[in-house]
Amino acid sequence: MGSSRIVAIEWGTLEGKRPRLVGSNARLGPHGDTIRLPLARLTTEDGQSGIGLCITNEEKASALLGRSFDDVFDLKQGTAIPWLAFDYALWDLAGKRKQKPVYLLAAAVNEMTVEEPLSVPCYDTSLYLDDLNLTNDEEAAHLIASEAAEGYKLGHRAFKIKIGRGARHMPLEQGIQRDIAVIHAVRKEIGPDLPIMLDANNGYNLNITKRILRETASDRIFWIEEPFHEDAILYEDLREWLEAQQLTTFISDGEGAADPHLLEWARIGLVDVVQYDIFSHGFTSWLATGRELDRWGARMAPHHYGTHYGNYVAAHLAGAIRGFVYLEWDEATTPGLSAPGYKLVEGRVSVPSVPGFGITVDEAVFTQAIAESGFALRL
Structure with missing residues (x-):
C-alpha cells in the first residue's frame, strides 16, 4: 500500500x-x-x-x-x-x-471468494427478560411475543430469546415455567418456520437444559447458547441426549471469558457454534479462528451485544469464513454515527461495497x- x-x-x-x-x-x-x-x-x-x-x-x-x-x-x-x-x-x-470494502480484504487473507453483493443472515437479539415486573405468565409471554413482532416489522426473520429467569430473578420452578411459556408464545407469534435461538447466560444446569429443550421440542430450537458454564463432560452428555431425542438443536458458546478448551471442543464436535466476542477477540483474530473452524467443519456467530457498531463490522467476516451462521443485530441509533449502505430486509443484511467498513462520523x-x-x- x-x-x-x-x-x-x-x-x-x-x-x-x-x-x-x-x-x-x-x-x-x-x-x-x-x-x-x-x-x-x-x-x-x-x-x-x-x-x-x-x-x-x-x-x-x-x-x-x-x-x-x-x-x-x-x-x-x-x-x-x-x-x-x-x-x-x-x-x-x-x-x-x-x-476496497473490508470484506474483500478479509476474504483475501483467508483465500476466499466473495459472492457480491454480500448479504448476511442476522437475528434479532433484543428479547431480554423485560417481563420481570409482571406476575402473570400469560401476560409476560405476550409481552415478549409482542417484542418479537416488533422485530419482524423491522425485517428480522430469526430471533434470540433470553431465558434463565429462575437462575436469579424468579423462584426456580416459576422461572422455568415462564421461560417455556415465553418460547411457546414467540413461536406462535412468528410462525412455524423462522429460527429461534435460546440464550441462558449460564443460568441453567444440564438437567434444566434438557427439560427446557424437551418441553419446547415442538418449537424447533435452532441453538441453545451458554446453557451452563463450559464443561466437556456436560457437553458430551447433552450431545448424546440431543441425538437420542432426535433434536437438531445446536450447542453454542464462547461469549465472555470462555474456557480455553472451547476450540478443541468445537474441533471434536461437542460445541457446534463458537461465539467469541467480536471486540474482545478482535477482527484479525477472528479471521485466524475462522480458518480453523472452517477446517474442522464447525460454525461461528460472533457475539457483540452492547454497541450496534458490531452490527456492521461483524458482517464483513461473513465474506471470509464459510462457517459464518448468523450476524447478531443490536438495534440502536447513535447521533454522529452513520452506516448508510447497510440494509436489513427479510432477515438479511446487505453490506455496502464501499471502501473500509462503510461507517462515517x-x-x-x-x-x-x-x-x-x-x-x-x-x-
Whole structure:
C-alpha cells in the first residue's frame, strides 16, 4: 500500500439509544436504553483516515503515533499483535487506502471468494427478560411475543430469546415455567418456520437444559447458547441426549471469558457454534479462528451485544469464513454515527461495497466527543 506514517489519532465516546429499555438476562440486571461507543480515528500523512471502535488511552495511542502504517498492518495477516487495540480503525484505514470494502480484504487473507453483493443472515437479539415486573405468565409471554413482532416489522426473520429467569430473578420452578411459556408464545407469534435461538447466560444446569429443550421440542430450537458454564463432560452428555431425542438443536458458546478448551471442543464436535466476542477477540483474530473452524467443519456467530457498531463490522467476516451462521443485530441509533449502505430486509443484511467498513462520523459531533471525553494527538 506504500509506506505512510500515522500522523493523527483522535479518540472520543459517542452515546446512543436503543428503541426501548432493555431488561435483564439470567445473571445481570436491566441493561437500560443507553449505549456508549468509544471510537478512534487514525489519519496517515497522505490524508487517509480510518475509524473504529477502540478501547485505549492517551499513553497507548501516543506509542502508535508516527509509526508507518505498513509496520502495524499487513494485508496478508491483518493488525500486528502490539496494535490490536486499534484493530477496527486499522482495517477501516486499510480498506480506504486500497479502495476496497473490508470484506474483500478479509476474504483475501483467508483465500476466499466473495459472492457480491454480500448479504448476511442476522437475528434479532433484543428479547431480554423485560417481563420481570409482571406476575402473570400469560401476560409476560405476550409481552415478549409482542417484542418479537416488533422485530419482524423491522425485517428480522430469526430471533434470540433470553431465558434463565429462575437462575436469579424468579423462584426456580416459576422461572422455568415462564421461560417455556415465553418460547411457546414467540413461536406462535412468528410462525412455524423462522429460527429461534435460546440464550441462558449460564443460568441453567444440564438437567434444566434438557427439560427446557424437551418441553419446547415442538418449537424447533435452532441453538441453545451458554446453557451452563463450559464443561466437556456436560457437553458430551447433552450431545448424546440431543441425538437420542432426535433434536437438531445446536450447542453454542464462547461469549465472555470462555474456557480455553472451547476450540478443541468445537474441533471434536461437542460445541457446534463458537461465539467469541467480536471486540474482545478482535477482527484479525477472528479471521485466524475462522480458518480453523472452517477446517474442522464447525460454525461461528460472533457475539457483540452492547454497541450496534458490531452490527456492521461483524458482517464483513461473513465474506471470509464459510462457517459464518448468523450476524447478531443490536438495534440502536447513535447521533454522529452513520452506516448508510447497510440494509436489513427479510432477515438479511446487505453490506455496502464501499471502501473500509462503510461507517462515517459527523465531524461536529465527533469533535465535541473528543473535547468532552477523549483526546487528540498529532505529529
